[in-house]
Every structure is written in C-alpha cells, then in structure tokens.
Amino acid sequence: MSRYFRAEILFNRPLNKNHNLLSLASLDPMEEPFPGQFYMLEVSKGMDPLLKRAFSLFRRTPEGIQILYRIKGKGTSILRDMKEGTEITMLGPLGNGYRLPSDKESPFVIAGGIGIASVFSLVEKISKKAFVFYGARTEQELFVTGELAKIYKELVVCTDDGSCGVKGTVVDVLNDFIRNRDGIHQPVIYACGPNVMLREIAKTAAANGINAYVSLEEHMACGIGACLGCVVKTKTGYKRVCKEGPVFAAAEIVWQP
Amino acid sequence: MNLEVNIGGLKLKNPVMTASGTFGYGEEYAEFVDLNRLGAVVVKGLSLKPKEGNPPPRVVETASGMLNAIGLQNIGIERFIGEKLPFLRRFDTSVIVNFFGDSVDEYAEAAERLSATEGIHGLEMNISCPNKQAGWCIFGTDPKVTARVVGAVRRKTALPLIVKLSPNVTDISLMARVAMEAGADAVSLINTITGMAIDIKTRRPRLANITGGLSGPAVKPIAVRMVYEVYRSLKIPIIGMGGIMNAGDAIEFLIAGASAVAVGTANFVNPRATTEIVDGIIDYMEKEGIGDIGSITGTVHGG
Numbered sequence: 343m344s345r346y347f348r349a350e351i352l353f354n355r356p357l358n359k360n361h362n363l364l365s366l367a368s369l370d371p372m373e374e375p376f377p378g379q380f381y382m383l384e385v386s387k388g389m390d391p392l393l394k395r396a397f398s399l400f401r402r403t404p405e406g407i408q409i410l411y412r413i414k415g416k417g418t419s420i421l422r423d424m425k426e427g428t429e430i431t432m433l434g435p436l437g438n439g440y441r442l443p444s445d446k447e448s449p450f451v452i453a454g455g456i457g458i459a460s461v462f463s464l465v466e467k468i469s470k471k472a473f474v475f476y477g478a479r480t481e482q483e484l485f486v487t488g489e490l491a492k493i494y495k496e497l498v499v500c501t502d503d504g505s506c507g508v509k510g511t512v513v514d515v516l517n518d519f520i521r522n523r524d525g526i527h528q529p530v531i532y533a534c535g536p537n538v539m540l541r542e543i544a545k546t547a548a549a550n551g552i553n554a555y556v557s558l559e560e561h562m563a564c565g566i567g568a569c570l571g572c573v574v575k576t577k578t579g580y581k582r583v584c585k586e587g588p589v590f591a592a593a594e595i596v597w598q599p
Numbered sequence: 600m601n602l603e604v605n606i607g608g609l610k611l612k613n614p615v616m617t618a619s620g621t622f623g624y625g626e627e628y629a630e631f632v633d634l635n636r637l638g639a640v641v642v643k644g645l646s647l648k649p650k651e652g653n654p655p656p657r658v659v660e661t662a663s664g665m666l667n668a669i670g671l672q673n674i675g676i677e678r679f680i681g682e683k684l685p686f687l688r689r690f691d692t693s694v695i696v697n698f699f700g701d702s703v704d705e706y707a708e709a710a711e712r713l714s715a716t717e718g719i720h721g722l723e724m725n726i727s728c729p730n731k732q733a734g735w736c737i738f739g740t741d742p743k744v745t746a747r748v749v750g751a752v753r754r755k756t757a758l759p760l761i762v763k764l765s766p767n768v769t770d771i772s773l774m775a776r777v778a779m780e781a782g783a784d785a786v787s788l789i790n791t792i793t794g795m796a797i798d799i800k801t802r803r804p805r806l807a808n809i810t811g812g813l814s815g816p817a818v819k820p821i822a823v824r825m826v827y828e829v830y831r832s833l834k835i836p837i838i839g840m841g842g843i844m845n846a847g848d849a850i851e852f853l854i855a856g857a858s859a860v861a862v863g864t865a866n867f868v869n870p871r872a873t874t875e876i877v878d879g880i881i882d883y884m885e886k887e888g889i890g891d892i893g894s895i896t897g898t899v900h901g902g
Contacts, residue, residue, distance in 0.1 A: 389663040391660060392660060392664065392665065392816070431869070561656050561658050562658070563667070563864075564866065564867040568623035568628065568643075570643075570652065571669065572658070573652070573657065579651060
C-alpha cells in the first residue's frame, strides 16, 4: 500500500459553470483517508503544468475518493477537461485532518464557498452532530445541500446576494447564532474557506472562548513536507501547511491583516 | 555492469543523487523510495543556527518550472545531527550535507563541526543560493570571496568537498576554476537561476521575496551548457543538475561532462523519480552495451 498510487476517473461532472465533482477509483490499494486530509493530483502528463495540484478529500467512496473543485487556473482548467477513463497518479492522503470532537463538544462546521469540499466528510463522519454554517456568493455556488440534509444536526445557509438563505456572510450568521442560542454545550469550530473568513472566525472564536480549527491553503510543490514551500506563520514559527496542517488551531496562526 | 562513480574521492554506488532542498532530510521520501538504491542523499542546506526562512508565498509555478524563495529555512546543524542523521545512517547510501554560512568564519565553523561527525560522507558548500539578502551572493559571484571562503572550509575538512556553483555569473568556468584552486574536490551545478513572476491582477510579485530561484525542465538547456563549459575548461569532477526529470535527462548531463547527477524538482512531481532514473540508466547501459557508466562522461567532447 502506497500513498503514491494510480486512479481512474469514473466521472468528472460539472456542478455549475466553474465547479466540478470528480470521482476517482483507485487502481492500487490506497490508504484510508481522514476528514480534512488532501491529495496531490497529476493534471498533466507533460511538463507544463509541472507540479501536482492539491485538493481536499471531499468524500470517500467505495471505489476511491471524490474531489469537489473550483476551476480557477491552468491546472484546474486542464482537470475539467479530463475524461472518464483517464488514468492519473496521485499522492495522498496527506496532512493531518480535523481532530474529531469529543462526545461533550458541539461541533460548529463552517464552510465558505469551495471550503465545503474540505468539511463535508467531517460532517459525514460525525453524522447528525454538526451545526453546519454554509455560505457562498450566490445560490448557484451552494452545493450538496441535499446530501448535507441527511447528515447535519442543523444547517444555516447564507449567500452574499441573499439568493438563498440568510443574506450575509457565514461570519455574521455565526455571530448571531452564538449570541442568540443558549444551551449549546462546549461548542468547537471547524472551518474552511477564504482566508479573510477564517481570520474573522478566529476573532469570533477567541472573543467567545471557543476552540477553533481552520483548514488553510498555500501554494504547494511536494505536498509531503520536503520543500518547505507551503508555510504559514504561527506563534511558534513557520509551519508547513502540507505536514503540520492543513488544519491548525486558529489561535496558533499569526493572521495577516 | 559498473554503476559506481568516484567524485573527488567520494565513492558512490551509482551516479544518482538528490538535489539539496528537494528531498528534505531523506525521511520525507523514505516511504516512496528505497534510499539504499540512491548514490547519495544530499540534505537540505544547513547552517550553524536554525533559520526561519522567508515569508510565504514561497513557491510559484511557471512554464515547465517553478520559482522558489524558501530562504534557507533549516533546523540547524545540531538538530540535524541529533534528530535526522541517525535515520539516514540506517541506509546504505552516502550522506552529503549541504551547508552555508553568513560569513567566512561561519562556513569554516560549520564545516569543522560536520567533519567531526560520524556518518557524513561528503560536504556540499552552498555559495549560490539566490534567495539570500543582498551581499550574501558575493560568496558565489565574486571570485576573490569565493576563493577565500572555499579555502577556509578546505582547511577545516578532510571530507570530499563539493562546491555548488551559481549560474548567475558571466563565466561559470572561471568560478569552477577558482573553487578548484581553493581546494574543492568537485563542483555541482547548477543552482537555481534568479527569476521573477508578477500577478497581473494585483500587479505585485507572486513571491513575497519578490524574486526566487527558477528550477525544473525550463532550466535544463542552460544547465547542460554550463556543465559542458566547465568540463571543457578544467579537470574537476562535476555533479550535473538542473531540470532532470528522467533517465534521458540524466544521461544527457553525463555525456556533457558530469560524473554524477542530482535530481531536484522532479521529486515534487514524482516522488519515485530518483530510483526510476537509476533504473532508466541501467536500461540505457544494457541497450547501448555500456559496461561502465563512467565511460560516457564527457563523451560529447569527442576524442
């Protein structure tokens, strides 16, 4: 069993104009992934693009794994065009993943935009325990709400334009929730989304004495801790997002203004 | 079939080494690669004191290559000796320690400390990192300073001494000659080429450090040319590197004049690149009827 293995594309289905769901079947024995871990995927057999691309584990399937991704640059544009049956090499599962909540804790799982790709499998794992806060720019960028319905305890959806759910950001929604809801025992936050969102969640968590864990993103080359390319500044020095992360305690991060 | 090579007194079981900074301290790759099959592991550059390195973003991909500006982040020589070297010593491969200093004295002290340590087979002096602050690069670009720093290290070590040369010079053969005359047993080339990339939306550099070192297939023709030039002008063993992705690339460097090669950026693309290159070299030797890998070194020069 190796973390460097081959997989075949089962399907690569558009969810809207710039998001796809990629389903992969492993062709070699694969290591069991954990929510919050990630994979490096080969997007080209040639030299350009050269490096593998990092994607969160979206969901474990009987055949392999699924990746939910946003088409953003050259690598993801090429990935979008990859057809069913294509064989690729991949590296993973990588990184630490989310530390699971204890029985006494009430998990608040927060996703901003494509951040849902990282936290979905956590919600699935802790089935029916998570209070999920899911925000996107518009209704068209909200995914898997139907599937979430089967596994959350509560769901609050919000959009920047108000096209679905509450109009506003997940940070606003979270702050309201914390202010207005009594009797939730020992909340613990898990969040993935844009950096600005994570920084604000870190502030909210600190102000309310809540432990928060955030999944970070940074340019990566190797994905296995060798190149020291993907560091983030923490209170105890630079840490590798691919190795010590991608999930960090929010209080440990030195947030950039 | 003989894969063994001798690099200025350093005997390697085969000519494939890892390039410093791309293979961590070896342990990061041990689950993917049988380290016993490598000619040598060259570890991430070390200094006497740990270094924090540059702020992120530190890496950015460019066409057929990547820019990095790690800034020589490392755990320091003492922690390396205590925590990383024991692991590497379990393998039947040569351990080459890449090191640097901020002054001639620091270089000499680092070399002395490393030379007093069991389990290190050779030293590679980094005088050519493009990501240090202004002033530092004179170790690799000003021949007088190069001579002084290499000479100072030579006096402190009996280990095979490799000097890693910068391509960011007008005449790399001159730098190789200076290193050789100051006591280097071998030279390795090339280090990365200073480069830059700009985000056209923000109109800001893509790297926090502004500039970085370019590596990967994009630099290979430059590296091959420089190996060719150094081989032509002087008799010193050369370790060739720069964009080697497969066995064919490695063999090209040997033919240009290298006695061994180092695999760098390819490790990020394929964690098994190093041993696949060893296998590919063996295949090539079988197909071409080559008995001794050393016999192809420099053959492009004829005669």
